[in-house]
Amino acid sequence: MSTTFLPCGVYHENYKQDHAWWQTRFIKSKMFLLLVSLFFIIPRISDSYWLSICNQIGYTVLGALGVQLLIGFCGQVTLGHAAFLAVGAYVSTLLVLEFPWPALLVEWGLAYPISIFISAIVAGIWCVLFGLPSARVKGFYLILTTMAAQFITVDFVITQYVSQIGGRGQAFSLPVGTIKVGPWVIDSDIKVYYMMIVLVIVCVVGVVNLLRSRVGRAWVAIRDNDISAEVMGIDIVKYKLLAFFVAGFIGGIAGAVWISNLAAISPEHFPWFWSLWLVGVVLIGGAGSIHGTIFGSIFMVVVMELLQMAVMPLADTYPKLLLDFLFIKESAFGLAICLFLIFEPNGLAYRWWQAKNYFNLWPFSY
Amino acid sequence: MYFKKIVTGFYVLLLSVLLGAGFVSAAGPAKPINVGALNDMTGATSDVGRDYALGIAEAIHYVNDTGGINGKQIKLHQFDYGYRVPEALTKYKLFQRLKCVAVLGWGTGDTEALSPTVTKDKMPYVSASYSGHLTDPKKTPYNLFFATDYSTNARASITAWFDKKWPKHADYGKRKPRFACSYQFSSPYSSAPIKAIKDQATILGFDIGPDQDVSLFAIDTKSQNLALKEFKPDVVWHGNTTMSVSATIRDAYSLGLGADHMSNCWGFDENLPKMAAKAAEGTMGAAVCAFFGEKVPGMDKVVAYAKKYNPGIPASKRLIRTVQAWGDVLILQEALKRADKAGKLDGESILKLGFETMNKFDIGLGAPPVTFTATDHRVAGIVPVYEIKDGKFQLVDKVDLKGRWPEKWAKEWIGW
Numbered sequence: 190m191s192t193t194f195l196p197c198g199v200y201h202e203n204y205k206q207d208h209a210w211w212q213t214r215f216i217k218s219k220m221f222l223l224l225v226s227l228f229f230i231i232p233r234i235s236d237s238y239w240l241s242i243c244n245q246i247g248y249t250v251l252g253a254l255g256v257q258l259l260i261g262f263c264g265q266v267t268l269g270h271a272a273f274l275a276v277g278a279y280v281s282t283l284l285v286l287e288f289p290w291p292a293l294l295v296e297w298g299l300a301y302p303i304s305i306f307i308s309a310i311v312a313g314i315w316c317v318l319f320g321l322p323s324a325r326v327k328g329f330y331l332i333l334t335t336m337a338a339q340f341i342t343v344d345f346v347i348t349q350y351v352s353q354i355g356g357r358g359q360a361f362s363l364p365v366g367t368i369k370v371g372p373w374v375i376d377s378d379i380k381v382y383y384m385m386i387v388l389v390i391v392c393v394v395g396v397v398n399l400l401r402s403r404v405g406r407a408w409v410a411i412r413d414n415d416i417s418a419e420v421m422g423i424d425i426v427k428y429k430l431l432a433f434f435v436a437g438f439i440g441g442i443a444g445a446v447w448i449s450n451l452a453a454i455s456p457e458h459f460p461w462f463w464s465l466w467l468v469g470v471v472l473i474g475g476a477g478s479i480h481g482t483i484f485g486s487i488f489m490v491v492v493m494e495l496l497q498m499a500v501m502p503l504a505d506t507y508p509k510l511l512l513d514f515l516f517i518k519e520s521a522f523g524l525a526i527c528l529f530l531i532f533e534p535n536g537l538a539y540r541w542w543q544a545k546n547y548f549n550l551w552p553f554s555y
Numbered sequence: 556m557y558f559k560k561i562v563t564g565f566y567v568l569l570l571s572v573l574l575g576a577g578f579v580s581a582a583g584p585a586k587p588i589n590v591g592a593l594n595d596m597t598g599a600t601s602d603v604g605r606d607y608a609l610g611i612a613e614a615i616h617y618v619n620d621t622g623g624i625n626g627k628q629i630k631l632h633q634f635d636y637g638y639r640v641p642e643a644l645t646k647y648k649l650f651q652r653l654k655c656v657a658v659l660g661w662g663t664g665d666t667e668a669l670s671p672t673v674t675k676d677k678m679p680y681v682s683a684s685y686s687g688h689l690t691d692p693k694k695t696p697y698n699l700f701f702a703t704d705y706s707t708n709a710r711a712s713i714t715a716w717f718d719k720k721w722p723k724h725a726d727y728g729k730r731k732p733r734f735a736c737s738y739q740f741s742s743p744y745s746s747a748p749i750k751a752i753k754d755q756a757t758i759l760g761f762d763i764g765p766d767q768d769v770s771l772f773a774i775d776t777k778s779q780n781l782a783l784k785e786f787k788p789d790v791v792w793h794g795n796t797t798m799s800v801s802a803t804i805r806d807a808y809s810l811g812l813g814a815d816h817m818s819n820c821w822g823f824d825e826n827l828p829k830m831a832a833k834a835a836e837g838t839m840g841a842a843v844c845a846f847f848g849e850k851v852p853g854m855d856k857v858v859a860y861a862k863k864y865n866p867g868i869p870a871s872k873r874l875i876r877t878v879q880a881w882g883d884v885l886i887l888q889e890a891l892k893r894a895d896k897a898g899k900l901d902g903e904s905i906l907k908l909g910f911e912t913m914n915k916f917d918i919g920l921g922a923p924p925v926t927f928t929a930t931d932h933r934v935a936g937i938v939p940v941y942e943i944k945d946g947k948f949q950l951v952d953k954v955d956l957k958g959r960w961p962e963k964w965a966k967e968w969i970g971w
Contacts, residue, residue, distance in 0.1 A: 349768075458641050512634065
């Protein structure tokens with residue numbers, strides 16, 4: 190059921206209407222316009238740079254979606270999600286580069302799509318391993334166990350062992366032409382964009398539908414009060430681990446997709462800071478909202494780029510500004526989180542909700 | 556509520572002033588040549604990266620002060636990327652958007668990661684990474700640097716030790732010399748010449764011991780040194796940057812390892828004898844140019860510009876890194892000049908009509924004359940190897956790899 194008020198004069202008469210994705214003609218038009226913008230307008234008006242920004246947003250959405258599911262819907266705080274992105278990226282890379290694929294699959298461009306699916310499953314299972322402590326611990330203790338995922342996975346397993354495959358202990362090079370989807374070689378920002386946008390839509394639709402199901406309701410019950418949930422008959426260990434699996438699965442997809450945007454992959458792509466960043470995205474966007482994940486991702490990526498644009502013209506006057514931009518960027522990230530927690534703890538999604546309600550109820554929005 | 560309004564008003568005002576100042580300053584004489592620069596001021600290699608970054612800015616000032624590129628000024632877009640590969644990839648795309656004609660890059664990880672992309676985009680990429688993997692134009696045509704590469708330097712260092720030090724050892728003639736490597740396994744920079752140095756050790760007849768994994772951030776390396784002690788190496792090669800190398804050498808000294816030390820060029824600078832003191836005595840390494848302030852042609856400008864643009868940093872604190880930055884800027888300047896003279900300032904022309912027309916081009920600064928050809932981007936085959944004696948750098952030998960192993964140099968050793 191929609192959490193926003195319906196426009197004046199719109200009434201639901203049955204459950205089908207009440208549970209429909211797009212409930213009014215106006216919403217259908219809006220979504221149609223959104224799809225047209227995503228598939229036709231943005232690719233046409235954006236240059237390579239802006240497309241790469243869009244790809245970063247897509248990557249952030251996919252990464253933060255799992256974090257949102259764990260923190261926002263299941264109440265399991267995670268600070269090690271970059272590890273599962275890394276697992277997805279490395280499994281996909283190794284499969285593409287090292288696995289003896291039948292020639293037919295390579296020719297049809299199926300090796301990479303299959304590798305995305307396999308890497309998502311592996312990342313999901315790996316995530317479940319680190320979700321196991323959630324059966325016994327919660328809160329700060331769970332945060333620490335999820336942080337362990339980052340250090341064990343990226344700093345130990347991948348850095349010390351997986352990166353050594355091939356003999357030089359360095360980045361796996363992904364030469365142009367390695368990543369192929371069907372007849373398309375993914376070798377430009379626009380191709381990455383289309384692949385990214387399709388996967389973001391599929392994952393968002395998948396998660397939203399999952400949240401509308403029995404599973405989603407169980408997660409929300411666990412988030413709100415795990416003891417009550419258990420009393421109601423929900424197997425909380427099972428559903429918590431399922432949440433970890435789905436979060437890892439989406440993280441795996443994010444990692445596997447991200448390699449199409451890179452020329453090489455190394456453990457440096459998945460620092461602990463990225464896990465923190467994804468939590469920041471969820472906090473700024475709004476915990477417990479899929480819209481919030483998307484808004485938070487757009488905000489974090491675009492604001493940082495706008496900040497860079499504001500700083501660049503100043504470089505002639507203050508030449509050290511560009512060199513110090515990394516400080517500025519990271520300070521802005523910290524400041525944004527502080528300001529949102531103080532002034533808008535429900536995140537951007539709450540503002541969106543307020544704005545929608547205002548227009549839906551207009552002229553009786555009081 | 557009142558406080559909220561004041562805070563919001565303050566930020567809006569601040570942003571407006573900054574943007575306003577930016578747009579005012581952005582207006583000016585037109586059409587400079589845009590060059591991007593990626594530097595590490597805050598990351599894992601910032602111990603050497605900071606001085607290099609200062610050197611890049613100073614050298615670009617020098618180029619602009621002395622007529623630029625045939626009268627055109629260079630506009631430098633210099634960013635700190637914190638030695639993070641993803642940040643480097645993002646910044647590279649920004650450089651493209653800013654229509655940069657070339658990039659002055661930094662680390663091996665990001666340079667190698669970007670290599671297929673710069674090849675596709677035909678973007679000359681002059682890096683501070685001297686990885687041997689970037690020297691074969693068949694694979695990486697747009698990657699260039701003014702210095703001898705890590706693999707060549709490593710081969711030269713171990714050869715110099717074998718020629719000059721090993722004959723003086725008590726066990727000379729009785730057994731094979733023992734050799735081990737100490738570096739961060741996962742760092743593309745540190746691991747870049749490992750295959751080459753082990754190959755050279757095999758050629759020279761060393762016993763090769765187990766590698767030791769030492770972090771670029773290491774401050775305590777006792778466990779690695781204790782592991783090395785079991786193998787009893789005669790010489791250890793260090794692949795990290797100065798801070799980590801000095802920590803390893805200090806621990807080796809205090810634990811009585813008893814081995815000689817050699818270091819890759821980014822671990823071998825004026826800070827090493829300062830940080831490791833006595834422990835650094837005898838450490839050998841290939842220096843790709845003169846140390847800061849040495850009496851060589853061109854150094855007076857380097858010192859003068861360091862003083863002019865960064866007067867707060869005394870000359871005694873400046874490093875060879877500044878000189879290395881000048882080396883990369885000077886070859887880029889020459890390539891841009893040649894391409895511009897030919898009337899084509901695009902990537903392919905900068906490579907073909909600029910870099911690849913340099914034949915024993917002398918940049919001074921104690922660096923070898925630079926030669927790039929369409930089939931080989933290794934600048935020189937003769938490498939000077941230095942040793943620290945009484946806290947000073949002294950030339951031990953000039954190893955002529957090209958002359959000593961001409962067949963291997965020409966056919967086998969390129970590109971790794």
